[in-house]
Amino acid sequence: MTDVHDAVHTDEAPVGATIRTGLGADGPVTVPADRYTSASFAALEHDRLWPRVWQLACTVDHVAEPGSVFDYRLADRSVLVVRGADGALRGFENVCLHRGSELCPGSATGLDELRCPYHRWSWDLTGRLREVPSRKGFGVLPPEDYALRSVAVDTWGPLVFVHPGPADDDHPGLVEFLGEVPGDVAWAGLDDFRCRYLVSIPLAANWKTIIDGFSETYHVQGIHREMLGSVDDVDGPQTIWAHHGKLEQRYGLPSPRLRNRPDDEAVWQSFVEVMGERIGIGDKATAGPAPAVPEGSTLRDVLASRLRAHNETKGLDFSAYDDDRLLTMSQYNLFPNITMVVFPDLLSVVRARPGATPDEGVMDVFVFDRVPADPAPPRTPPLDVTLPPDGDLPIGLVLGQDVANAERAQRGLHQPGFTRVTLSDEECRIWNLHRNLEAWLGISPTEITGR
Ligand code: FES
Numbered sequence: 001m002t003d004v005h006d007a008v009h010t011d012e013a014p015v016g017a018t019i020r021t022g023l024g025a026d027g028p029v030t031v032p033a034d035r036y037t038s039a040s041f042a043a044l045e046h047d048r049l050w051p052r053v054w055q056l057a058c059t060v061d062h063v064a065e066p067g068s069v070f071d072y073r074l075a076d077r078s079v080l081v082v083r084g085a086d087g088a089l090r091g092f093e094n095v096c097l098h099r100g101s102e103l104c105p106g107s108a109t110g111l112d113e114l115r116c117p118y119h120r121w122s123w124d125l126t127g128r129l130r131e132v133p134s135r136k137g138f139g140v141l142p143p144e145d146y147a148l149r150s151v152a153v154d155t156w157g158p159l160v161f162v163h164p165g166p167a168d169d170d171h172p173g174l175v176e177f178l179g180e181v182p183g184d185v186a187w188a189g190l191d192d193f194r195c196r197y198l199v200s201i202p203l204a205a206n207w208k209t210i211i212d213g214f215s216e217t218y219h220v221q222g223i224h225r226e227m228l229g230s231v232d233d234v235d236g237p238q239t240i241w242a243h244h245g246k247l248e249q250r251y252g253l254p255s256p257r258l259r260n261r262p263d264d265e266a267v268w269q270s271f272v273e274v275m276g277e278r279i280g281i282g283d284k285a286t287a288g289p290a291p292a293v294p295e296g297s298t299l300r301d302v303l304a305s306r307l308r309a310h311n312e313t314k315g316l317d318f319s320a321y322d323d324d325r326l327l328t329m330s331q332y333n334l335f336p337n338i339t340m341v342v343f344p345d346l347l348s349v350v351r352a353r354p355g356a357t358p359d360e361g362v363m364d365v366f367v368f369d370r371v372p373a374d375p376a377p378p379r380t381p382p383l384d385v386t387l388p389p390d391g392d393l394p395i396g397l398v399l400g401q402d403v404a405n406a407e408r409a410q411r412g413l414h415q416p417g418f419t420r421v422t423l424s425d426e427e428c429r430i431w432n433l434h435r436n437l438e439a440w441l442g443i444s445p446t447e448i449t450g451r
């Protein structure tokens with residue numbers, strides 16, 4: 001078994017606390033608990049983090065057609081991502097320059113202008129002022145003074161990012177910000193994924209409480225026990241880059257935590273319950289017994305063959321991917337607030353947004369399908385829905401368990417005797433979030449205790 005300390009490696013990173021290999025070798029890292037609950041800390045994030053960091057706004061599918069607009073909301077802020085008639089993507093603050101009304105009440109398609117509902121000033125899709133009713137009464141309105149305030153927009157694969165800082169802000173481009181990640185995940189061909197739907201779930205939890213639940217898999221043995229039959233939740237190597245991080249985790253084999261090693265039947269039942277759709281089994285009740293395993297093979301080999309065959313029925317050729325790639329999850333954490341789960345046939349992105357108070361947040365789940373590269377089908381707008389956390393969520397068993405956990409995780413943080421969060425090396429991606437946060441906010445680094 002790989003020692004987890006060995007499996008964590010760090011690259012040189014110019015921010016935060018001293019970079020170490022193997023958190024936990026000297027003692028845990030502790031993080032002040034009030035970072036998750038205090039209004040003053042949330043205000044710091046509001047002022048120093050969110051206006052100054054690239055963040056996922058929507059997908060290319062949301063704004064594929066000229067005239068489509070996506071309204072990206074982050075607490076009290078709103079950025080409009082707009083596809084112009086010229087095919088270019090632009091970002092604008094969602095405010096009318098007359099008296100400051102919100103310009104667009106939400107996402108839309110088929111627009112040829114952005115028109116304020118209040119007094120009907122309008123702008124073209126490049127942000128240029130177009131029409132002002134009774135314009136003479138204002139005297140001269142210099143166009144350069146009344147262009148919509150633009151926000152930097154860029155794309156990576158199917159993802160659209162915005163950087164809400166001022167246009168003249170000297171910030172890195174998206175490519176620089178993403179750093180090592182695009183090269184690391186190039187094997188997946190992210191351009192071939194289409195967003196099918198976006199589910200938004202308002203939660204009584206801080207955005208960091210939400211995303212922390214997608215930054216470690218230490219909790220599999222806590223809230224996802226159905227997974228233990230079919231995932232190695234212990235030995236997955238993690239990588240910590242300057243801003244981002246990654247876990248690689250193998251599926252189709254049992255957890256080393258299980259003292260009595262499960263037989264193939266138990267592994268099969270766990271696999272179909274957790275991710276049966278990947279091999280065409282949407283309902284565990286229809287799965288039947290474990291398939292026969294040919295001499296010299298393993299159940300994991302059989303699962304990989306099934307996965308390849310199922311995707312062939314969708315016109316997808318996975319012959320370039322070996323069995324291990326098909327059954328190994330690459331989970332990327334992009335600072336500050338998104339997690340991407342990538343398999344050759346599967347992409348899902350979880351984003352955590354802050355709410356109006358430190359105890360409110362929104363968990364967004366973007367679900368993608370891989371489509372054939374040639375000929376690629378046209379892009380269609382995803383279905384966007386907002387659902388309550390206690391409803392019937394179309395996000396699968398495991399993500400549903402994460403939703404059910406988030407508010408409880410937040411409530412405990414308020415108890416007056418609880419002052420610090422304690423992190424092990426398995427939780428190094430949470431530590432990476434905090435040390436970057438410290439750099440962005442200009443605050444003291446986390447402590448390493450127990451020496
Ligand atoms: S506030 Fe928008 S037109 Fe008056």
Ligand SMILES: [Fe+2]
Pocket residue numbers: 213214219224398401402
């Ligand atoms: Fe989870």
